[in-house]
Amino acid sequence: MTNPTEKDEVLLSVEDLEVSYGPFKVLMGVSLVVKKGEVVAVVGANGAGKSTLLNTIAGLLPIRRGKIIFEGKEITRAPAYARVHMGIALVPEGRRIFPELNVLENLLLGSYPKHARDDSKENLRRVFDLFPILEKRQKQSAKTLSGGEQQMLAIGRALMSKPKLLLLDEMSLGLAPLVVDSLYAAIEKIRLEGTTILFVEQNVRKSLSHSDRGYLMKGGKIALCGPSRDLLRERSIRQAYFGISEGK
Amino acid sequence: MELGTAFVMGILLGGLYGLVALGLSLIFGVVREMNLAHGDFVVLGSYFAYTIVTACGIDPILSLALGVPVFLVIGYVLQRFLLNYACRISHDTVLLVTFGISVVLQNVFHITWGPLSRNLTTPYTLSGLAFGRFHIPLPYLLDFLAAALFMTALYLFLKHTYLGRAIRAVAQEPTAAQLVGVNVERVHAITFGIATALCAVAGVFLGMTFSFTPSTGPAFLIMAFGVVVLGGLGSIVGTLIAGILFGLVQTLSGHFFGVVTQTLASYVMALVVLSIFPKGLFGK
Amino acid sequence: MKKLDLLVIFSVLLLAVVPLAKVPSLFYTYACLYCFYLAMANMWNLVAGYAGLISLCPAAFVGLGGYTVILGTWFSLPWYLGLVLGGVVAALFAVLVSLPLFRLRGVYFTIGSFVVPEILKGIFLIWRPVGGTVYGRGAGYPIQGDALGQLTIYYLALGLAFLSLALVRRLSESPFGMAMRAIRDNESAAERCGVDTFKVKFEAFCISALVTGWAGGIYYLGQGYIEPLSGFGIQWLIAIMLSVIIGGRGTIGGPILGVGLFLFLYFLLTRYGELSLILQGSLLITIAIVVPQGLVGMVRKIKALLERRIAIYEIAQPKS
Numbered sequence: 001m002t003n004p005t006e007k008d009e010v011l012l013s014v015e016d017l018e019v020s021y022g023p024f025k026v027l028m029g030v031s032l033v034v035k036k037g038e039v040v041a042v043v044g045a046n047g048a049g050k051s052t053l054l055n056t057i058a059g060l061l062p063i064r065r066g067k068i069i070f071e072g073k074e075i076t077r078a079p080a081y082a083r084v085h086m087g088i089a090l091v092p093e094g095r096r097i098f099p100e101l102n103v104l105e106n107l108l109l110g111s112y113p114k115h116a117r118d119d120s121k122e123n124l125r126r127v128f129d130l131f132p133i134l135e136k137r138q139k140q141s142a143k144t145l146s147g148g149e150q151q152m153l154a155i156g157r158a159l160m161s162k163p164k165l166l167l168l169d170e171m172s173l174g175l176a177p178l179v180v181d182s183l184y185a186a187i188e189k190i191r192l193e194g195t196t197i198l199f200v201e202q203n204v205r206k207s208l209s210h211s212d213r214g215y216l217m218k219g220g221k222i223a224l225c226g227p228s229r230d231l232l233r234e235r236s237i238r239q240a241y242f243g244i245s246e247g248k
Numbered sequence: 249m250e251l252g253t254a255f256v257m258g259i260l261l262g263g264l265y266g267l268v269a270l271g272l273s274l275i276f277g278v279v280r281e282m283n284l285a286h287g288d289f290v291v292l293g294s295y296f297a298y299t300i301v302t303a304c305g306i307d308p309i310l311s312l313a314l315g316v317p318v319f320l321v322i323g324y325v326l327q328r329f330l331l332n333y334a335c336r337i338s339h340d341t342v343l344l345v346t347f348g349i350s351v352v353l354q355n356v357f358h359i360t361w362g363p364l365s366r367n368l369t370t371p372y373t374l375s376g377l378a379f380g381r382f383h384i385p386l387p388y389l390l391d392f393l394a395a396a397l398f399m400t401a402l403y404l405f406l407k408h409t410y411l412g413r414a415i416r417a418v419a420q421e422p423t424a425a426q427l428v429g430v431n432v433e434r435v436h437a438i439t440f441g442i443a444t445a446l447c448a449v450a451g452v453f454l455g456m457t458f459s460f461t462p463s464t465g466p467a468f469l470i471m472a473f474g475v476v477v478l479g480g481l482g483s484i485v486g487t488l489i490a491g492i493l494f495g496l497v498q499t500l501s502g503h504f505f506g507v508v509t510q511t512l513a514s515y516v517m518a519l520v521v522l523s524i525f526p527k528g529l530f531g532k
Numbered sequence: 533m534k535k536l537d538l539l540v541i542f543s544v545l546l547l548a549v550v551p552l553a554k555v556p557s558l559f560y561t562y563a564c565l566y567c568f569y570l571a572m573a574n575m576w577n578l579v580a581g582y583a584g585l586i587s588l589c590p591a592a593f594v595g596l597g598g599y600t601v602i603l604g605t606w607f608s609l610p611w612y613l614g615l616v617l618g619g620v621v622a623a624l625f626a627v628l629v630s631l632p633l634f635r636l637r638g639v640y641f642t643i644g645s646f647v648v649p650e651i652l653k654g655i656f657l658i659w660r661p662v663g664g665t666v667y668g669r670g671a672g673y674p675i676q677g678d679a680l681g682q683l684t685i686y687y688l689a690l691g692l693a694f695l696s697l698a699l700v701r702r703l704s705e706s707p708f709g710m711a712m713r714a715i716r717d718n719e720s721a722a723e724r725c726g727v728d729t730f731k732v733k734f735e736a737f738c739i740s741a742l743v744t745g746w747a748g749g750i751y752y753l754g755q756g757y758i759e760p761l762s763g764f765g766i767q768w769l770i771a772i773m774l775s776v777i778i779g780g781r782g783t784i785g786g787p788i789l790g791v792g793l794f795l796f797l798y799f800l801l802t803r804y805g806e807l808s809l810i811l812q813g814s815l816l817i818t819i820a821i822v823v824p825q826g827l828v829g830m831v832r833k834i835k836a837l838l839e840r841r842i843a844i845y846e847i848a849q850p851k852s
Contacts, residue, residue: 058427084429096424098417100482109413113429117410161429282639284646330821337824343586343642344777344820351770351813355806466650466766473643512654515647522644523632 009036011196012057012088012165017066019049019056026052028220029066034165039187039197041207041228044217050200051093053217054169057198058090059083070165085113087164093173095154099143103134106142106153110160119162126193127156130186148179155186159195166190168199172206184210208232253382254503255496260388261457262495263395266488268450268468269475270399271443277481278419278439279327281335281342285350287468288357289444293319293451294460295357298366308368308452309390315448323444328437350465357462368455387457394453395488398446403484415439419482467511474518477525493517536785537701544694551683560682564754566795567689571747572768573775573787574696575740581781582704583736584716588646590772592629593622593741595652595763597748602758603661605676615688615749622745626738634733637719653764672759675752685754692750696743701784703739712736713782770809771798774816780826789827 012034019027026049034040042050055061057068059080068076075083098106107127111120128135131152137145142153151171158166168187172180180203187210191197201207208214208228216224216231224231272286283289293315300311326349334341376385406412417425418435426432454460454468471494479490494514501513547563572590579587597618604614629648636644657670703709711732714722723729752758771794779790797815801808823830 060423060426079431080426081429081431084427090427092424092427096421096427098420098424100420101413101416105413105416108410109417109425109428109430112410112414157428276639282643284642330817334821337821339638340584340586341820341824343639344773345817347588347773348813348816348820351766351816352810355809355813358806359810466646470643470647470650477640508658512651512658515651515654519632519644519647519651522636522640522647 010034011036011038011071012198013067013069014053014057015067015069017053017056017068018064019052019061020064026220027056030217030220030222032215032222032225034196034198036196037191037194038213039191039199039211041211041214042198042200042217043202043204043207043214044223046202048217049220050217051169054090054167054198054200055092058088058092058167060090084161084163085115087162088167089158089161089163089165090167091151091154091158091169091171093169095150097142097145097150097153097157100141102139102141103145103153104138106157107134107160110157113161116161120160123160123162127159130159130189131156148175148183151175151179151183152186155183155190159190164196166195166197168197170200170202172201172203180206205232250381251503253384254499256379256382256384257388258496258499259492260384260392260495261499262492263392263488264450264453264457264491265471265475265494266479266491267395267398267446268454269472269479269487269491270402270484271446271450272469272472273476273479273481273487274415274439274443274446276476278415279331279335279436281331281339282346283331283443284343284346284469285353285465286443286447286472287470288350288353288465289319289447290451290454290468291357291460291462291465292353293448294368294455295361295366295451296448297368297452297455298361301368307370308456312449312452315452316445319445319448320441322441324437324441326444327440328433331440332433332436350469354462354465361462363462365459365461366455367459368452370456373456385457387453391453391457394449395491398449399484399488402442402446411435411438416482467514470518471514474514474521477518478521540694540697540788544690547690548687551686557682560686562795562799564682564685564689566791567693568747568751569771569775569791569795570693570787571689571696572744573772573779573791574700575744575747576772577776577781577783577787578700578703578712579736579740581776581783581786582700582709582716583712583733584719585733585737586642586645587737587740588642588769589629589648590740590744591764591766591768592625592649592652593744594748594751594768595649595656595758595760596622596625597745598752598755598758598763599656599671599673600745601749602673602675602752606673611680611753615746615753618749619742619745622748623738623742626741627734630734630737634730634737649764649766649769653760656760656764670760672757674757679756680753682754685750688750688753692743692746697784697788699739699743703736704784708732708735716782767809770812770816774812774819776826777816778819778826780828780830780832783826783828783832786826786828793827 010033014030014032017027017030018025030049030053032040032042042053044050052061056063059078059082063076066076067074070083070086070088075086078086098109101109107124108120111117111123116123133149134152134156137149142150145153155168155171171183175183184206187197199207199211208231211228213226214228214231215222224234268290272283275281275283275286296315296318297308297311300306300314301308331342331345334345373385373387376383377389406416414425414430414435415438417428417430418432422432425435475487475490475494478493479487494517497517498510498514502510505513550559572594576587576590579585600618600621601611601614604617605611609617633641633644633648660671711722711727714725714727715729715732719729748763752763775790775794776787777790778793779788780786797812798808801811819826825833
């Protein structure tokens with residue numbers, strides 16, 4: 001049983017975020033909260049702004065208005081690389097592994113931040129335990145890995161920096177269901193080790209089944225939020241995403 | 249010059265050309281910029297060593313103890329505080345700015361050291377070693393040794409250190425590099441510094457092999473670019489081989505058509521290489 | 533735009549009748565230089581400003597135009613024929629060189645275009661087409677026969693400058709101009725829209741070679757002699773680049789203003805030799821970073837900004 005006060009500690013707080021690509025508004029006032037130890041899912045259709053939200057939290061996109069607060073400190077203007085040193089790690093959409101480097105080099109780069117270097121051997125062990133196939137393919141060039149293996153590599157790389165908050169963008173995109181299941185199993189294990197997770201998925205049912213709380217995004221705004229279990233039962237979601245019609 | 253000697257000298261010289269191109273390859277591959285003043289930086293290396301040698305009387309190779317760190321800093325500062333901004337405006341801007349730097353450098357050379365050619369000869373550069381039928385002037389051997397040494401050092405650095413891996417990462421996926429905590433701007437600046445330091449090294453050895461004037465720069469730029477295109481970005485070995493090919497073209501052209509055609513031959517080769525590989529060997 | 537046209541036509545007419553009055557010889561020198569550089573700058577602007585190709589090639593065409601005309605006199609070719617031929621030779625050379633060059637994009641093209649005049653310079657430093665060295669190194673030749681009078685050069689230069697302006701004007705506003713701009717902004721997208729990018733780049737390049745060749749021809753007719761370091765030298769490129777960048781790429785007024793400023797600076801500093809070039813280089817760097825769109829571009833932006841402010845102000849005014 002976790003300490004009640006620790007359970008409610010807010011790790012990440014996003015307030016009224018507005019992000020635009022040039023003249024196009026993508027995020028129009030998004031607020032969310034992630035508490036320590038939680039797994040939070042952000043779901044929604046294509047183009048709702050989910051990836052933009054994660055990229056902004058990671059520091060890859062400039063903010064027009066709003067605030068991002070991490071561990072009580074405002075990081076709105078912090079550059080992306082600095083946020084990694086603070087303990088935020090993003091596994092981006094498309095994985096973006098380093099193609100010409102081998103698996104081991106990719107992982108070692110994950111421990112580039114100074115605070116992670118001392119424990120790199122330890123962390124490497126943990127990543128290999130989590131994804132044994134990566135250990136097997138250590139010396140292989142990353143571009144020769146399958147899609148699922150590359151995703152594992154990307155997650156492993158992010159874990160090498162000992163993140164306090166792990167961000168996952170469309171982890172299951174383009175992967176076979178069996179592979180996706182193994183990834184979610186890995187996420188469970190990561191969660192059990194105490195890492196807080198915020199992830200974005202198009203697969204609403206799967207993501208809500210594997211998270212504590214969820215946010216539904218529509219058109220650049222938060223449309224619904226609450227405990228994932230409740231959201232799964234929520235009529236509008238079931239109609240919109242599960243194709244279940246209950247009368248009219 | 250005997251054909252066999254020309255051949256061997258071409259190979260040895262090519263090692264050094266590979267070194268010149270290596271710096272440009274780093275800039276082009278990692279920082280994704282083109283430095284039109286690259287050749288002039290090599291000549292700057294020659295003049296820098298020349299100043300130290302004439303002032304202190306030490307061996308030009310020893311002057312690198314000062315030259316390398318100074319050029320590291322020059323390159324870092326130039327990238328961090330000038331070219332970085334130029335790059336953000338547009339790629340063309342970097343071309344214009346580095347062209348301007350080239351013009352400035354060449355005329356600074358002219359004012360400071362005059363238009364006459366200089367060189368970095370020492371008592372031992374005039375000697376040579378005999379290998380069977382070949383008599384190889386010592387500078388050529390030193391050129392190749394220096395090239396091999398620095399290329400190996402660079403390879404080890406890129407392969408086995410965190411910073412080296414970060415540089416390779418930035419070359420492949422700059423966004424992902426940011427996401428593992430790499431300060432990409434700083435890496436750009438460090439890479440540029442390394443490239444400039446390599447110019448300092450090349451400058452010393454080239455100065456020991458040939459004489460140089462304020463306007464020798466562009467020839468090195470053209471040749472370095474040809475080597476980079478032929479050798480392929482990201483491959484140290486490829487750059488070495490391409491450098492050797494260019495070296496051979498030069499010395500063989502000198503053997504068959506006379507010394508005056510040497511530079512021209514490398515220009516023509518560069519143009520030919522560009523025509524055959526319009527986007528480089530690993531097209532982007 | 534219309535106002536600029538009238539201004540240009542008026543200026544040309546004015547300059548044309550100036551010789552009726554007694555004007556110091558220095559005026560003709562300045563005016564001729566301005567016209568040469570303007571013609572060359574306009575042509576570089578055509579390729580670099582409108583089509584987006586940073587070409588480091590102009591010296592090749594200047595030298596070829598000059599050599600054709602001067603060597604022509606050695607073969608008893610009258611100067612006017614030699615002059616016309618000079619441009620044609622330059623254009624033909626451009627055709628030849630386009631084959632390898634236009635397979636290249638971006639930086640690769642730029643470096644390729646840099647190699648070309650260097651190769652020509654190298655060739656002419658070794659090869660002497662006729663006779664022996666008279667001036668400088670390599671193929672240095674004086675003109676055979678009488679040099680042309682200053683007045684003739686003046687009118688030739690004026691005519692060429694006007695032609696270059698008219699060309700840029702006409703081309704930039706035509707579908708050809710739109711195609712050029714499309715290529716500059718995004719070449720692959722332009723291709724997908726059906727633009728024959730090779731043809732457009734090729735034509736722009738060859739036209740610029742033609743006029744630049746003529747400019748070189750007129751210049752060396754006036755000079756009376758030519759040598760490789762001058763004909764294919766990099767000073768042409770610096771002057772042209774600086775003028776267009778200061779003035780504003782891709783604008784009509786840019787080169788007009790830029791060449792003027794450049795010449796002003798040039799004559800101010802000419803006694804300082806290399807220092808002048810250092811300053812030119814530094815200026816290029818500074819302008820490229822601080823005012824990348826050039827002075828004309830900056831003026832346009834300020835105008836647009838002011839117009840927006842005024843419009844917003846007017847909208848905000850309560851209706852009386």
